[in-house]
Amino acid sequence: MKRRITAAVIAAAAAIAMSACASNDSTGEPSGGGEATANAATxxxxxxxxxxxxxPEKIVSLSPSATEMLFAIGAGAQVTAVDDNSNYPPDAPKSDLSGFQPNAEAIAAKSPDLVVISNDTNKVVDQLTTLKIPVYLAASAVTLDDSYKQINDLGALTGHPTEAADTVQRMKDDIAKLVKDVPQRAEKLTYYYELDPTLYSVTSKTFIGALFSLAGLENVADPSDADGKKGGYPQLSAEGLVKVDPDLIFLADTKCCQQSLETVKARTGWASITAVKNGNVIQLDDDIASRWGPRVVDLVKAITDAVAKAPV
Incomplete structure (x- = not known):
């Protein structure tokens, strides 16, 4: 997914783009099973x-995060089509349907008995409701509890409540352990999180920013949106970032924009930033960094690993 260079679209992109079997580990990797519980659901x-x-036996998912949730809880076999950005798990039935600009007629052509979306663009909920197609709105998560609720809701709707509850508990347990094992420091490490090369970032008030707060990090982007008028997605300046000198840099634009330690080091003045000098530029998987499904545990692990490796 390409990054759009406006604050509104950056926020929207982060909101929409943040295996027929239950997850067998914290990452949401598909595994076998799930039918026994599904058949017992009332x-x-x-x-x-x-x-x-x-x-529901013909589910259409127009949210990459929801797609990952559905497969993680064992409802993958019931998913018959997913949007063009749902690329995980690899065997998800990808289609040309858009989650950014959902088209009710194109969705209805798939004859779904449940549609899962992350936003109501084009008033698609009303359109699908008029066509008597059930819709579940899994809006962009603001907190981890929002993510957990969506997983449990989808478990209830699809007949996999037990698998959903198990997935949520694993996420909670794994995140708690990762956070507990973070080394204690006399002073907080500072970090910069990059959404795209035009230096849009996130504040601690966003879903992603809150995960960094769990690891005890201080966000250098917070002062840029202290009044919240930028929706938690401020655009920073290259000069300003050199001045604040973050200890860690996290790149969430490695796939979309091919950013890396090398490209960051080549930016004017950035070779002097502490994070760059110490090699603490962490290249994240764009998809994991923008979604709020079970693989959020992987993002927390990437954060806590970076903290553990940073010089004391």
């Missing part, structure tokens, strides 16, 4: 204002 099931009279 319907109708109600989640919020949505009621399903029977287990």
């Amino acid at each position: 319907y109708p099931v109600t989640v919020g204002s949505l009621t399903l009279d029977k287990r």
Whole structure:
């Protein structure tokens, strides 16, 4: 997914783009099983204002995060189409459907009995509801609890409540252990998180920023959006970043924009930044860094590993 160079679209992209079997580890990797619990589930099931009279067997997911959740909880076999940005797990039934600009007619052509979306662009919820197609809105998570709730909601709707609860518990346990093992320091390490090469970042008030706070890090982008008017996604300046001299730099634009320690070091004045001098420029997987599904544990691990390796 290419990064758009406006604050509004950067925020939207982070919101939308943050295996038929249950996860067998904290990363959400697909594994076998899940049918026994699914067959035991009872319907109708109600989640919020949505009621399903029977287990959905033709699910369309227009959210990469929701796609990962569905496969992690064992509902992958029920997913018949996913949007063009849902690339994990690799065997997800990718289509040309768009999560950014959902088209009700194109979605309806898939004959779904449940559609999962992350935003109501084009008022697609009303359109699908008029067509009597059930819709679950899995909006961009603001907290980890939002992510956990969505996983449990999808578990209930798809007939996999036990697998969903197990997935959530594993995430909680793994994150708690990672955070507990973070080395204690007399002073907080500072960090800069890069969304794209035009220096859009995130503050501690965002979902991603909150994960860094768990590891005890101080975000150099926070002062740039102290009043919240930039929605937690300020654009920083190259000169300003050189001046604040972060201890760590996390790149969430390695796939989209081919950024690396080498490209960062080549920027004017950046070779003098502490993070660059010490080689503490962490290249993240763009997808994991922008989604709020089970693989958020992988992101927390990348953060805590970086903290552990940084000089005291």
